[in-house]
Each structure stands twice: as structure tokens, then as C-alpha cells.
Amino acid sequence: MTPPLTRLDATRLAELIRTKEVSPVEVVRAHLDRIEAVDPQVNAIVTVAEGAxxxxxxxxAAVMAGDELGPLHGVPFTVKDxxxxxxxxxxxxxxxxRGRTPDRDATSVARMKAAGGxxxxxxxxxxxxxxxxxxxLLSGRSNNPWDLTRTPGGSSGGESAAIAAGMSPLGLGTDLAISVRGPAAQTGITxxxxxxxxxxxxxxWPRAPRRFWHVGPMARSVRDVALAFSQLAGPDGEDAFSTITGRFDTGLGARPGHPLRVGWMVGPGFGPVDPEVAATVKAAADALEGLGVHVEPVGIPALERDxxxxxxxRLHVMEMKPAFADASRGHExxxxxxxxxxxxxxxTSMADFIDAEQAAERLRDGYADYFTRFDALITHVLPIPAHKHGVDRFTIDGQEVDATYLxxxxxxxxxxxLPGLAMRFGTSREGLPINVQVVGAWQAESTILHVASLLEGVSPVRNLFPEI
Known part of the structure; x- marks a missing residue:
């Protein structure tokens, strides 16, 4: 039986459009219909693009005319607001x-459109x-399509919920501390x-503190994330942090030129972790070992020190506060x-700020040392599966912590x-997704995508879609 278009990943949709088996209009209409059917419960969508x-x-028309087609030609995508x-x-x-309408696309959106999205x-x-x-206060609360009483996370929670519920095959989110990977873990996407x-x-926006903000692709398959990243990566001449040139190779079979060495850990240095989540990380490590990868438990001392x-x-508050104050002045x-x-x-006092800067350097050094011996690291993404709405304190493995510890x-x-990829590799006793995080050295996205594709091929997860 042919699955609905809303259950196909972006790569497959692009193939079907390119071979004229489906039309972009059919694909977009199918996703618009899906939004109409399920978004009243999920509340992931803020604005439908009138020009879709x-x-x-x-x-x-471009397909029928035989024009050259981009890798995402005709494929719908959604974007964090x-x-x-x-x-x-x-x-x-x-x-x-409210009502703010830009006259220019963000670079990431422009690149998705240039690829045909x-x-x-x-x-x-x-x-x-x-x-x-x-x-x-503007658009309300988004719900997790796996359990509407739970959160799909933040800050890219609407994006993760839309993709998990089949309202979108592919999207863009942003990440300051958790915001692309955490929501993916709470809804079971990649x-x-x-x-x-x-x-x-x-x-x-916001871009402060710029050294911590990232934009990244979100999807339901590793190959979709790789495909989107291949179109998104590279400098634009405006963001001075974006200086890495050269095209990214989407080949998921790429490997580092020697037998893969992967470490895994759930702490110390991360805070408490639910045993069910820790067991999922261990299962992912065991699965890689079963594929012939050298795998061993590891620790990173820098994470324990700082x-x-x-x-x-200690670092980001001093930079976020002025941005928020400027935005809200007169609108308190x-x-x-x-x-x-x-x-x-x-x-933060100047002494604490400088101490934190030095601690950040020690953390970078600690990871640099780790990646002289290993190609990737497997950890948990979140210490617990998706939680109920409005909860701000948790007891995790016997320890009480506040929500920031997630x-x-x-x-x-x-x-x-460093780059990190979140992907589902387990299911909780309550039927909620559990994701693992694959971490690589700087600019080693090809390696973590390769490791993730290996895990995807042996994943024990079979039910990728919530019943909504």
C-alpha cells in the first residue's frame, strides 16, 4: 500500500516530483490538508504562506517544461517564526x-528556495x-503530537511538532542551547x-549572543538533514561568523579514512539522567559495535571540571538582556x-564573566583532546522524554533539578x-520517543551524519508517526 504523501520524507518527495509521479501541487495540497486536519489540536503553525x-x-510548470531542477524542487518546507x-x-x-512582515528572506530561507523548496x-x-x-502571548502553546498534554519542546517546538505530525517534511529551526535538538528528541524526529x-x-533574531546561536535543519530522516545541510552551508558575506568555504559532501557513506572510533557517555558532566534514557544511549552504542565500529564508554574530564x-x-545573560530590553522598550x-x-x-560580575570565558576555552580544549582519539561521541539529548506542560522542576534518577537542567x-x-545531531533510537515505557545525540569534531558533519545513518539502519524504532 502506498503511504500518504505526508508520510514520505523530503528526499523521496523530490524524487517523485522529478520523475513526474506526483506534482508539487499535489504535495503542497496534501500538507495543507494535513495542517487543516491536525493543527487545531497541535497548534504548531503560526502562519500559512499565502503563496505556497x-x-x-x-x-x-518547471517540471513539465523540462527545466533544470534543484534537489528540493517542489518540496514544501516550514520555518520557525x-x-x-x-x-x-x-x-x-x-x-x-505582531504583523511584522519582512521584505527579505533570511539567508537560510533563500537557500532552501534556491534549492527548489x-x-x-x-x-x-x-x-x-x-x-x-x-x-x-501571541500564538499560544504548541502540543506534542505523541501526547497533547506534553510539550514538543522549545525553542523550535512548533517546527518539531509540525514535522512529527506530518504537516511538513522538512524545516528550519534555531538553537541557542537546546532548541533544535531538544524539540527533535521530544517529538522523535531528526x-x-x-x-x-x-x-x-x-x-x-535574536542574534545575541551570536557566538552561541545556530540555525539547523529538522526532518524525519538523516538523509533529509544531510540534503538540507548541503544546501544551507557556506558563508553569505554578511554573517562574519560564517567563514567556512567549500561544498559539503552529502554522501552518507563518507567515513574518516580509518576504522571508526566512537565513544559513548551519559555523564558525569551532564547532570542526572533517567535510567531509561541512559539505556537507550547504551543500546545505540551496542548497535554500532554490532556493525563493526570500535565503541567504548568514555569520559571527558573538562565537562566534570566546568x-x-x-x-x-554566566556568559549569555549579559548579552541577552540588552537585546530583550531594546525589543520590549515601551511594550513592557x-x-x-x-x-x-x-x-x-x-x-554577571566582570570577574565571573572572565572566569566563564576561560572555562569555555577549557571545554573546547577538552573536546579537542577527545577528538584526537575518537571520531564521534554518543550521548543522550534530554535526560527524560517529553514532559507535561508547565512543569519547571523534575526528579531525575533521584535528584531534583530545575528545568534548565534539561x-x-x-x-x-x-x-x-561543536556539531551535534539528534535522532530517535528508542521508546519510553509510556510510548514516547527517546533520541540520542551524535557529536562530532568541528566541521565534521559528514562523520556524524554517517554515524547517524548507520544507527538509523539498525534502529529498533518502527512507529515513526503519532496517531493523531
């Missing part, structure tokens, strides 16, 4: 920006892209935060919880700029 069907008709889209509202999760819709996020639950600077942040979440908190009554909380936080395994990659 017109763009699909133009894509269909902090990323500028020309002629389509970009409201940043706040009534302060059709902008379908904008997706929900927390206020100012700043929290681990996608809820705001996402990648590339090396810092690999994809320009031009046309995305807790990356503490380092991040329209701020939601996290913007208010951020502005109320005490300033970032324990993801934030080190933002502090250091």
Missing part, C-alpha cells in the same frame, strides 16, 4: 512584533525564541545543529514570562560550537 500553492504551480521570510509574517513569538508555513516558538516550551558558523544567521550549563548561564505590558525573567536576572547534554555544543 502559487509557488507549487510554478514548480510544476524567528527566521525572516519575505512577504510572510515573522512575529518572533510576541505581540510586540516551497515555503509552506511559519511555526510556533516561545517568546523571543527563548525557553524550552513553545508558548507565548535534527542537526552544525558547527558554529556553518550556516549564516543572517535574517534571524559544568557547561553554568558556564553558559506585552512581555511574557521568559523575557521578564531574563530582564530580572542579576548581571539542557545539560546539549548546551556544551553551543558553548564550544
Amino acid at each position: 500553492l502559487d509557488a507549487a504551480r510554478a514548480a510544476e 524567528s527566521i525572516d521570510t519575505a512577504g510572510v509574517a515573522t512575529q518572533r513569538g510576541s505581540p510586540i512584533f 516551497v515555503l509552506l508555513a511559519k511555526t510556533n516558538l516561545p517568546e523571543f525564541s527563548y525557553w524550552i516550551e513553545s508558548d507565548n 535534527s542537526m545543529k552544525p558547527t558554529h558558523g556553518r550556516i549564516p544567521m543572517t535574517g534571524i 559544568f557547561a550549563l553554568d558556564v553558559f548561564n 505590558g506585552e512581555m511574557y514570562k521568559m523575557a521578564k525573567t531574563t530582564l530580572s536576572l542579576p548581571d 539542557q545539560g547534554a546539549t548546551v556544551p555544543l553551543n558553548v564550544t560550537g
Whole structure:
């Protein structure tokens, strides 16, 4: 039986369009119908792009005319509502920006369109892209399609929910500390935060602190993430952090030229982890070993010396506060919880700021040392599966922690700029997705995509779609 178009990944949809087995109009209409059917429950979509069907008709005409087609020709994609889209509202999760409509695409959106992609819709996020639950005063709260009483995460939670529920095959999110990988783990999809600077942040807000912000692809397959990344990577002459030149090789069979060596860990250095999640990481490591990969448990001493979440908190608040203050000046009554909380936080002393900067350097050195011996690292993404809405304290493996601790395994990659990919490899006792994180050395996206594709091929997960 042929699966519905909304259950096919972007790579397959592009193949079917290229061979004229389906039309871009059929594909876009199928996803628009899916949005109409399930988004009232999920609330992932903020704005549907009015020009989506017109763009699909133009894509269909190009196929019929025999024009040269891009790798994503006719394939719909969605975009987090902090990323500028020309002629389509970009409201940043706040009534302060209600109706804001850019006249120019962000670099990442322009590149998706240049590859033939059709902008379908904008997706929900927390206020100012700043929290681990996608809820705001403008467009409300997004729900997890696996369990509507739970969160799809943040800050790219609307994007993860849309893709998991079949409303979109492919999308763009942003990541400050967890925001591409965490939502992917909570909804069971695949996402990648590339090396810092690999994809320009031009046309995305907020950009402070720029050294921690990333934009990355989100999808339901490793090959889709690789394909999108191949179109997104490279400097644009505007984002000075984006300087790495040369095309990215999408070949998922690429390997580092010697037998793969992979370490795995769930701590120490990340905070407490639920045993069910830890067991999933161990299962992924065992699966790689079964494929002939050299795998061993490891530790990274730098993570034990300097807790990356503490380092991040001491560094980023001083840079976020001025950006939030500027955005909300004169609109204080329209701020939601996290913007208010951020502005109320005490300033970091100069001594603490310098100490945190030095700690960040030690973390980078620690990972650099690790990657002289190993090609990749397998960790958890989140210490627990998707949690109930509104919860801000958790007991994890007998230890009580606040919600910021959910970032324990993801934030080190933002502090250091390392690439990391989140992919599903397990299911909780309650039927919720459990993802693992594949981490690589700087600019080693090819390696982590290769490792992820190996894991995808032996994944024990069979039910990739929630019943919604």
C-alpha cells in the first residue's frame, strides 16, 4: 500500500516530483490538508504562506517544461517564526512584533528556495525564541503530537511538532542551547545543529549572543538533514561568523579514512539522567559495535571540571538582556514570562564573566583532546522524554533539578560550537520517543551524519508517526 504523501520524507518527495509521479501541487495540497486536519489540536503553525500553492504551480510548470531542477524542487518546507521570510509574517513569538512582515528572506530561507523548496508555513516558538516550551502571548502553546498534554519542546517546538505530525517534511529551526535538538528528541524526529558558523544567521533574531546561536535543519530522516545541510552551508558575506568555504559532501557513506572510533557517555558532566534514557544511549552504542565500529564508554574530564550549563548561564545573560530590553522598550505590558525573567536576572560580575570565558576555552580544549582519539561521541539529548506542560522542576534518577537542567547534554555544543545531531533510537515505557545525540569534531558533519545513518539502519524504532 502506498503511504500518504505526508508520510514520505523530503528526499523521496523530490524524487517523485522529478520523475513526474506526483506534482508539487499535489504535495503542497496534501500538507495543507494535513495542517487543516491536525493543527487545531497541535497548534504548531503560526502562519500559512499565502503563496505556497502559487509557488507549487510554478514548480510544476518547471517540471513539465523540462527545466533544470534543484534537489528540493517542489518540496514544501516550514520555518520557525524567528527566521525572516519575505512577504510572510515573522512575529518572533510576541505581540510586540505582531504583523511584522519582512521584505527579505533570511539567508537560510533563500537557500532552501534556491534549492527548489516551497515555503509552506511559519511555526510556533516561545517568546523571543527563548525557553524550552513553545508558548507565548501571541500564538499560544504548541502540543506534542505523541501526547497533547506534553510539550514538543522549545525553542523550535512548533517546527518539531509540525514535522512529527506530518504537516511538513522538512524545516528550519534555531538553537541557542537546546532548541533544535531538544524539540527533535521530544517529538522523535531528526535534527542537526552544525558547527558554529556553518550556516549564516543572517535574517534571524535574536542574534545575541551570536557566538552561541545556530540555525539547523529538522526532518524525519538523516538523509533529509544531510540534503538540507548541503544546501544551507557556506558563508553569505554578511554573517562574519560564517567563514567556512567549500561544498559539503552529502554522501552518507563518507567515513574518516580509518576504522571508526566512537565513544559513548551519559555523564558525569551532564547532570542526572533517567535510567531509561541512559539505556537507550547504551543500546545505540551496542548497535554500532554490532556493525563493526570500535565503541567504548568514555569520559571527558573538562565537562566534570566546568559544568557547561553554568558556564553558559554566566556568559549569555549579559548579552541577552540588552537585546530583550531594546525589543520590549515601551511594550513592557506585552512581555511574557521568559523575557521578564531574563530582564530580572542579576548581571554577571566582570570577574565571573572572565572566569566563564576561560572555562569555555577549557571545554573546547577538552573536546579537542577527545577528538584526537575518537571520531564521534554518543550521548543522550534530554535526560527524560517529553514532559507535561508547565512543569519547571523534575526528579531525575533521584535528584531534583530545575528545568534548565534539561539542557545539560546539549548546551556544551553551543558553548564550544561543536556539531551535534539528534535522532530517535528508542521508546519510553509510556510510548514516547527517546533520541540520542551524535557529536562530532568541528566541521565534521559528514562523520556524524554517517554515524547517524548507520544507527538509523539498525534502529529498533518502527512507529515513526503519532496517531493523531
